[in-house]
Amino acid sequence: MSVSDVSEKAPSSLGAMWRDKKTRAIIMQIVAVIAVLLFFGWLVNNTVSNIENLGIKVGFDFLWNTASYDINQTLIDYTANDTHFRAGLVGLLNTLLVAVCGVILATILGFSAGVARLSNNFVLSRLMQVYVEAVRNVPVLLQILLWYGIILHSFPRVKAAEPIIEGVIATNRGLFLPQPLPQDGFGWVWIAFFAGIIGSFFFRRYAKKALDSTGKQLPVLWASLGLIIGLPIIVYFLMGQPLGVSMPELKGFNYKGGFAIKPEFLALWLALSIYTGAFIAEIVRAGILSVSHGQSEAAHALGIKPSLTMRLVVVPQALRVIIPPLISQYLNLTKNSSLAIAIGYMDIVATLGGISLNQSGRALEIMLIILSVYLFLSLSISGVMNIYNERVKLVER
Amino acid sequence: MKKLLPLAVGIAAIAATSGAYATTLEDVKSADVLKCGVSTGLAGFATPDDAGNWQGLDVDLCRAVAAAVLGDSEKVEFVPLSSKVRFEVLKSGEIDVLSRVTTWTLTRDVGLGLNFAGVNYYDGQGFMVSKELGVNSASELDGASVCIQTGTTTELNLSEYFRLNNMTYEPVPVETSAEGRSAYSAGRCDIYTTDASALAAQRSGLENPADHIILPEIISKEPLGPVVRHGDDQWFDIVKWTHNAMLNAEELGVTSANAMERSKDASNPAVQKLLGTADAGLGAQLGLSEDWAMNIITQVGNYSESFERNVGAETPLKLARGLNALWTNGGIQYAPPIK
Ligand SMILES: N[C@@H](CCC(=O)N[C@@H](CS)C(=O)NCC(=O)O)C(=O)O
Numbered sequence: 001m002s003v004s005d006v007s008e009k010a011p012s013s014l015g016a017m018w019r020d021k022k023t024r025a026i027i028m029q030i031v032a033v034i035a036v037l038l039f040f041g042w043l044v045n046n047t048v049s050n051i052e053n054l055g056i057k058v059g060f061d062f063l064w065n066t067a068s069y070d071i072n073q074t075l076i077d078y079t080a081n082d083t084h085f086r087a088g089l090v091g092l093l094n095t096l097l098v099a100v101c102g103v104i105l106a107t108i109l110g111f112s113a114g115v116a117r118l119s120n121n122f123v124l125s126r127l128m129q130v131y132v133e134a135v136r137n138v139p140v141l142l143q144i145l146l147w148y149g150i151i152l153h154s155f156p157r158v159k160a161a162e163p164i165i166e167g168v169i170a171t172n173r174g175l176f177l178p179q180p181l182p183q184d185g186f187g188w189v190w191i192a193f194f195a196g197i198i199g200s201f202f203f204r205r206y207a208k209k210a211l212d213s214t215g216k217q218l219p220v221l222w223a224s225l226g227l228i229i230g231l232p233i234i235v236y237f238l239m240g241q242p243l244g245v246s247m248p249e250l251k252g253f254n255y256k257g258g259f260a261i262k263p264e265f266l267a268l269w270l271a272l273s274i275y276t277g278a279f280i281a282e283i284v285r286a287g288i289l290s291v292s293h294g295q296s297e298a299a300h301a302l303g304i305k306p307s308l309t310m311r312l313v314v315v316p317q318a319l320r321v322i323i324p325p326l327i328s329q330y331l332n333l334t335k336n337s338s339l340a341i342a343i344g345y346m347d348i349v350a351t352l353g354g355i356s357l358n359q360s361g362r363a364l365e366i367m368l369i370i371l372s373v374y375l376f377l378s379l380s381i382s383g384v385m386n387i388y389n390e391r392v393k394l395v396e397r
Numbered sequence: 398m399k400k401l402l403p404l405a406v407g408i409a410a411i412a413a414t415s416g417a418y419a420t421t422l423e424d425v426k427s428a429d430v431l432k433c434g435v436s437t438g439l440a441g442f443a444t445p446d447d448a449g450n451w452q453g454l455d456v457d458l459c460r461a462v463a464a465a466v467l468g469d470s471e472k473v474e475f476v477p478l479s480s481k482v483r484f485e486v487l488k489s490g491e492i493d494v495l496s497r498v499t500t501w502t503l504t505r506d507v508g509l510g511l512n513f514a515g516v517n518y519y520d521g522q523g524f525m526v527s528k529e530l531g532v533n534s535a536s537e538l539d540g541a542s543v544c545i546q547t548g549t550t551t552e553l554n555l556s557e558y559f560r561l562n563n564m565t566y567e568p569v570p571v572e573t574s575a576e577g578r579s580a581y582s583a584g585r586c587d588i589y590t591t592d593a594s595a596l597a598a599q600r601s602g603l604e605n606p607a608d609h610i611i612l613p614e615i616i617s618k619e620p621l622g623p624v625v626r627h628g629d630d631q632w633f634d635i636v637k638w639t640h641n642a643m644l645n646a647e648e649l650g651v652t653s654a655n656a657m658e659r660s661k662d663a664s665n666p667a668v669q670k671l672l673g674t675a676d677a678g679l680g681a682q683l684g685l686s687e688d689w690a691m692n693i694i695t696q697v698g699n700y701s702e703s704f705e706r707n708v709g710a711e712t713p714l715k716l717a718r719g720l721n722a723l724w725t726n727g728g729i730q731y732a733p734p735i736k
Contacts, residue, residue: 054488054510054627068553070568080556157584172584173542173567253530253541253587254567263585344570350547355570358481358548361488361509 091351110280481548
């Protein structure tokens with residue numbers, strides 16, 4: 001009997017089943033699934049029974065109890081009379097704020113440093129190398145603490161601080177800035193702004209068509225800037241400058257009025273951006289280097305200006321290499337933002353995962369919530385970035 | 398898949414429940430060391446001295462439990478914990494007892510599944526400010542930035558106090574007392590608030606303690622005491638009666654110096670019951686040897702000895718006995734009798 005005969009026949013005994021490659025693979029997988037399930041079942045069961053042993057309730061009802069604690073940075077209305085749920089929401093928004101600001105600044109830093117590293121200017125490229133190597137190799141937690149320490153100890157105390165320019169005061173309790181107060185009619189400025197965005201979108205489409213049919217290049221950048229920034233400014237003056245301003249003033253212990261950026265936010269934001277920026281710089285450098293030199297030479301031979309070569313030939317191809325690892329840097333930044341707690345920045349880990357957990361004792365439930373939140377954030381970021389990646393990646397025909 | 402899940406859970410349930418739990422007493426005895434959760438560093442309550450030996454009122458309670466259970470007050474492993482994580486660490490079983498300036502509240506006692514084995518320091522929350530601010534009362538604190546340790550009752554009291562007095566503040570949360578001291582001295586906050594005893598400790602750790610005052614207002618009740626997990630009454634009893642033994646010893650005038658001698662004095666049955674020389678079998682009821690309290694007192698001392706050594710008038714904290722005097726001296730420290 002040949003080997004192929006065996007596998008064609010239905011396996012008749014256990015031994016035969018085991019010898020069959022396909023069935024064996026299935027059996028192994030079932031065993032693996034059972035083992036994993038057993039393990040998790042054991043974990044969950046153990047946890048729940050341990051909790052019940054202590055006589056504690058399990059459930060999410062505590063989320064609707066009063067939180068009773070204050071939070072120093074709240075993007076939505078919040079008082080100590082609100083629920084743990086809302087405290088968690090305030091924390092989540094703080095997480096998102098530092099993540100979004102961090103991603104933006106890290107991208108700017110990373111792209112600048114990545115391009116600068118390839119510059120012909122020796123000093124500049126070495127400087128960027130030092131930045132990348134120094135920052136990449138120090139744990140981000142230490143960098144957060146370092147920035148916080150620098151702000152706390154090198155910025156003046158509130159009472160000793162002098163305004164840098166009118167209404168701008170840097171202290172170790174935060175950066176105080178004048179706050180614009182929109183008044184009646186300011187809504188029109190917003191409308192002009194959004195209209196500008198939509199307008200510039202259409203102008204871009206029109207410019208592309210014009211380029212394709214006539215070969216003439218329209219000044220897309222300037223036109224867009226004019227629409228998005230110029231239009232609202234004109235409307236602003238037409239409406240009679242409907243904008244008040246609240247100036248920070250020293251009253252009693254602290255500055256009142258104006259707008260304050262807390263040192264905790266500043267330290268976390270800078271540390272995360274500078275740290276992640278170093279990784280992005282390397283990714284950008286690798287991306288640009290991956291575009292073969294022949295491409296820019298060819299563009300040059302066709303008489304395309306160097307600045308356009310970079311924008312139209314090199315960058316679009318480099319992006320294909322840059323985007324996938326860039327996604328994971330954005331994810332890393334978001335996850336690293338949970339180190340906020342080390343300096344008392346009130347993110348979701350500090351509010352719900354810290355104080356609410358301590359007050360309610362619902363560790364299991366809260367950890368589940370926080371894990372799901374981070375999972376959701378990460379999946380959303382990679383989802384959005386993957387869509388973008390689909391658009392820039394090589395179209396195979 | 399659908400059929401597998403109940404199966405897996407079912408098997409796991411059997412696996413988990415079939416193993417009987419060892420009691421905390423058995424665990425401690427077989428490990429021959431008591432794992433005690435303490436502060437990360439709070440002068441007078443729990444802090445390592447220059448030689449690395451832990452010292453303090455809370456530390457003494459750990460040592461007393463070790464003396465009672467293991468016969469040796471040195472057999473303690475100290476686990477420094479932040480206020481935020483302390484309860485989770487206790488509940489997980491990583492420590493046997495938590496002795497960390499922890500306020501006894503209903504939520505903690507019931508909702509968190511814990512038991513408070515007594516009160517080793519009656520305290521209340523106060524405020525510390527720098528003298529140069531010229532503040533004399535807590536009612537002048539509107540708009541201030543306040544350093545607070547997260548995961549404490551302090552946080553809740555503070556919020557309530559300012560709200561009730563129509564004042565606002567900026568909370569500056571810190572994780573440990575050391576971080577709090579550094580934020581306060583850097584001027585990140587104007588006020589430091591916590592239990593008054595801890596304020597005294599924190600002030601003693603500042604560069605110029607005399608530049609700072611503790612305001613007269615006490616805004617809360619903070620009965621601080623040792624904590625154990627729900628579900629092990631024997632262990633709860635042991636910790637509770639360890640504390641009571643130290644108080645009873647003070648009341649009976651039994652000290653580390655005279656305990657040996659006093660134990661032979663048949664004219665005082667209360668002393669002999671405490672010290673295990675009355676053949677009353679009290680130690681056995683706790684699952685301990687008869688000299689359990691004798692070990693506590695000879696190795697650690699009575700409550701007054703511990704108090705004076707760690708936080709009393711001769712220490713940098715200079716705390717008066719106040720509420721913590723025995724009931725016979727005008728305080729409220731009152732231990733049930735050992736008989
Ligand atoms: N008694 C309060 C506060 C306890 C607390 O954490 N106090 C601080 C006062 S500074 C402390 O002991 N810190 C020591 C440490 O950080 O380890 C409670 O139980 O919530």
